[in-house]
Amino acid sequence: MSSSLNTETRPQAPQHELMSQFSCQGDELLLGGFSLNAISTMLGKTVFYAYDRQIINQQIQRFRAAIPGRIKLHYAVKANPYWPVVQHMRPLVDGFDVASQKEMLLALQSGMPVADISFAGPGKTDTELAAAITAGVTLNVESASELQRICQLGKQHKVTPQVALRVNPAFELKASGMKMAGGAKPFGIDEEQVFELLTQIAAMPVKLRGFHIFCGSQNLKTEALTEAHQLTFDLAAKLVAACPYRPDLINLGGGFGIPYFPGEKRLDLQPIGLSLKHLLQQYEHALAGIELVIELGRYLVAEAGVYACQVVDKKVSRGTTYLVCNGGLHHHLANSGNFGQVIRKNYPVAIGNKMQQAAAEPVTVVGPLCTPLDILADKVSLPQADIGDWVVVYQSGAYGPTASPQDFLGHAAVAEILL
Numbered sequence: 001m002s003s004s005l006n007t008e009t010r011p012q013a014p015q016h017e018l019m020s021q022f023s024c025q026g027d028e029l030l031l032g033g034f035s036l037n038a039i040s041t042m043l044g045k046t047v048f049y050a051y052d053r054q055i056i057n058q059q060i061q062r063f064r065a066a067i068p069g070r071i072k073l074h075y076a077v078k079a080n081p082y083w084p085v086v087q088h089m090r091p092l093v094d095g096f097d098v099a100s101q102k103e104m105l106l107a108l109q110s111g112m113p114v115a116d117i118s119f120a121g122p123g124k125t126d127t128e129l130a131a132a133i134t135a136g137v138t139l140n141v142e143s144a145s146e147l148q149r150i151c152q153l154g155k156q157h158k159v160t161p162q163v164a165l166r167v168n169p170a171f172e173l174k175a176s177g178m179k180m181a182g183g184a185k186p187f188g189i190d191e192e193q194v195f196e197l198l199t200q201i202a203a204m205p206v207k208l209r210g211f212h213i214f215c216g217s218q219n220l221k222t223e224a225l226t227e228a229h230q231l232t233f234d235l236a237a238k239l240v241a242a243c244p245y246r247p248d249l250i251n252l253g254g255g256f257g258i259p260y261f262p263g264e265k266r267l268d269l270q271p272i273g274l275s276l277k278h279l280l281q282q283y284e285h286a287l288a289g290i291e292l293v294i295e296l297g298r299y300l301v302a303e304a305g306v307y308a309c310q311v312v313d314k315k316v317s318r319g320t321t322y323l324v325c326n327g328g329l330h331h332h333l334a335n336s337g338n339f340g341q342v343i344r345k346n347y348p349v350a351i352g353n354k355m356q357q358a359a360a361e362p363v364t365v366v367g368p369l370c371t372p373l374d375i376l377a378d379k380v381s382l383p384q385a386d387i388g389d390w391v392v393v394y395q396s397g398a399y400g401p402t403a404s405p406q407d408f409l410g411h412a413a414v415a416e417i418l419l
Ligand SMILES: *Cc1c(COP(=O)(O)O)cnc(C)c1O
Pocket: 076, 078, 079, 097, 120, 214, 216, 217, 218, 254, 255, 256, 295, 296, 297, 298, 299, 398
């Protein structure tokens, strides 16, 4: 009977392209050369995120190889603010983009030059603004009224604030996992309003460094990204021309996605780099001497991380086999499908200590929370798993612990390690 199962001789991993970044030793998945059991013993924990620094390096290398060197690379710290990751990134990228005072302090303490740190996000409080102004961090201004508060706080603290106007363009980044521009948005100053503001800025007690044009996130479509780059360069040139003095910085946004689900392909950066090369030629004079930046979060770190937890219980309920684990949505909200997905899809998962074994059993993998939302993987085919085996969720290096409701139900906080 079992001979009719075509899954029988298929090794468990790599199930598909998305799971090819790590190596194995026999049945054991390796991160930074260590098995999950070894990492568990090192940490003294049975639930953890493990990040592989070589994969981070490789992603940065992919960017550098394809994107013209004229364009600088910033890391968006919110994707993974784990301190060893931030420190690892420090010499590998050209700047940090932060979204809170806490992230700003991480960036400063990493030793990143203050001129290469920018602080974006709606609803910055006076406390946060004053901290950034005093530190000399560039504030990406999200509204005209925020700019007024920045002027007042600069006077009060006797420091000239460094600002970049975040522009909400009239266009959008098509086919994005998250659209953050075009139409009505809480982010940035509408393109239609920003030119008027530029006529007043010379009289304001701030240093206008330039502009921040960020359209969206998690995009896997080359054409959508190159089209957005064209529109962004065009807008940037118009903004520069309308400035009372020469700005020195334009953040072109980011949005490079990573594949999470079966059928999704890794982004090919070659055509994106080629199109940027042409744009750099086309706008050579309009943008001469101005630093150009692309800011990326998940592209740099998501593939480098796994979330690992152990099977605590195995049960059958009316024909469905459940693997019940000691980890779940309280540690990894995004994997549960509750962090922006419209329809829940499974992240790639594996049994991390049975990597050579064939997928043999349809199971639903759940966490320990008393809510039907706590799903790690719904109806997947995995090797025969037992209590104590490792369930591993791939593509988990971004938006993990800090994007999850860790206090929900009061379970222990998740451990992290960079190897
Ligand atoms: C969240 C965010 C990023 C990072 O997005 P990723 O999808 O992780 O690359 C970059 N810039 C801004 C302004 C953001 O809000």
